[in-house]
Amino acid sequence: MANYFDTTHIDGKKLTPEEIGNAIRHKKFGIDVREAMAQGLEYCMRQAQKVDVLETEVKNLDERVTKLEALPSEVADIKQDIVDINIEITKLKTAVFGDGATAVSLDNGKSDTENRKAKEISIDYGNDKS
Template identity: 35%
Template sequence: MYGDDDTHITGQITSAQIAEAIRHKKYGRDMREAIAQGFEQFIGILGRVSNLESEYSDLLSKYNDIIGRLNDDENEIHSLQGDVNALTKKHKDDIEAINQRLTKLEKAVFGYGEYEVNYETPPQTIDHVSEINTDSNPKLKGE
């Protein structure tokens, strides 16, 4: 076991020196100084821990906020994917309908199928029609 230390504390001492001083100094001003410096260091460490806890809490809050926004964005993306799929299907259906109409038109114009037109024989003209009118009363040549 250590004997009592008669030296005086001068200046700032480390945590280990504080522990040794409390164990081995005689009661008096050196003991009080060692205890005071120990508490000062403890208060400083406690303040840093408190600041870290506060920063951790702030970061955790920001993290949870970001995760919440990411979840909202992910839900919106899933919703938009459904809309994109529906529009893609409609687009494909529209293209199919247009292709069917074009096929019918090609058959009618170019003579493929039931709407075949013979372009080698010129169309016959009607002698009594002098003018074509699109209104509801067509005018004929003798009228």
């Protein structure tokens, strides 16, 4: 049998979770028991709200991690694009400056067109043709 020996009143005091349990078990007057129960419920609601916030943050974090996990494939695609661009640049350099270069006419209808031609340009790479 429970012992309802506590005749003190709560009088608006904010109880700790342990005090709430003791008040519900031992307060003599219903008004104090109801107050302890109300504070207990309010405490539970605050904790539930914190859990909701944490759950949302964890979900957001999970989404961010998923996006970060996709980055390696995107980086690989970008690296391949860089390789492809460098190949095209090498082809362009060969066409413009290498063995495939030819004179380009810049004739705008004026005389002396021979002096207005772009001539072949040769760049000495030594043994390295990169």
